[in-house]
């Protein structure tokens with residue numbers, strides 16, 4: 001049994017040499033599987049919500065399946081398989097909109113940040129859990145709340161929590177086969193009134209899934225319109241509302257929607273279609289920031305940057321988004337950013353673009369504009 005910190009090389013994606021790519025819950029889980037002899041040569045394994053693929057790489061001999069809503073996690077898995085000279089074919093990747101169709105012997109659930117995503121996944125897992133399936137959830141104790149345990153009990157059945165080890169815990173789950181009540185409430189919808197009513201559909205993990213975010217609203221109220229815009233990008237699109245309203249007020253522009261979450265991009269697609277029917281074309285990509293865009297190719301980038309990657313808070317992704325935006329904008333093109341005032345994005349934008357202008361604000365949020373000179 002490989003112990004993650006000794007036997008394997010693991011890195012984050014995007015790379016961050018200061019932070020490790022596994023946690024104590026991964027180690028605890030591997031140790032538990034070993035001590036309880038839960039792995040046989042033909043054990044079929046499914047992991048959910050791994051951040052960097054540490055477990056799938058450690059268990060690669062068993063040809064596991066890994067499912068995640070995150071494109072960055074998928075890239076991390078491929079990177080770490082490669083680092084350890086393991087063929088990419090050893091692990092099957094399923095995005096969060098799909099699940100394996102075959103019987104699984106061992107299901108490992110890393111506790112995700114979004115309780116709604118966990119709820120959706122548990123309903124999906126019900127049909128995969130058979131009498132002989134072992135189901136274990138793993139996470140750092142600070143991420144396991146009463147509400148997390150209540151969800152396991154409501155949807156799956158009986159739970160037993162292990163003692164803490166290095167501030168992590170395992171939750172051993174047993175399916176109550178008499179309980180088939182309920183089904184996933186996702187995707188769900190809310191209505192936004194911005195001049196006209198829009199019904200916005202959201203998959204479980206989408207940012208601000210149940211209401212319009214205050215920052216997003218401020219940017220919507222200050223949406224720029226110009227017949228100079230040929231290509232508009234909604235970067236980190238979530239449910240796509242920013243890009244949809246931009247498309248509405250810039251009726252000649254092409255729209256591009258990008259997010260690293262599979263559920264976000266799928267929701268944006270649904271919402272764009274319900275706003276415009278088949279009458280407008282748009283491109284949708286699951287990607288890391290603007291990696292796949294050519295330099296000097298767009299006129300307007302709209303961005304409400306993320307302030308965390310899974311459970312980790314930080315501004316590295318925001319920084320990457322601003323740098324990418326400058327590269328892909330044509331000369332004279334604009335980046336419009338909304339953010340919490342205390343995040344001080346204006347300083348970063350000034351460093352990257354040489355200019356940053358505040359175009360709107362309320363008590364908490366600011367909308368900033370930077371122009372590529």
Ligand SMILES: C[S@@+](CC[C@H](N)C(=O)[O-])C[C@H]1O[C@@H](n2cnc3c(N)ncnc32)[C@H](O)[C@@H]1O
Nearest residue numbers: 207216236237238259260261288289304305306
């Ligand atoms: C604060 S939310 C904004 C969502 C939406 N634009 C809104 O205003 O409601 C940030 C979005 O960035 C996405 N994101 C995070 N990291 C990303 C990356 N590396 N590349 C692309 N999108 C990313 C998240 O999935 C999330 O949907």
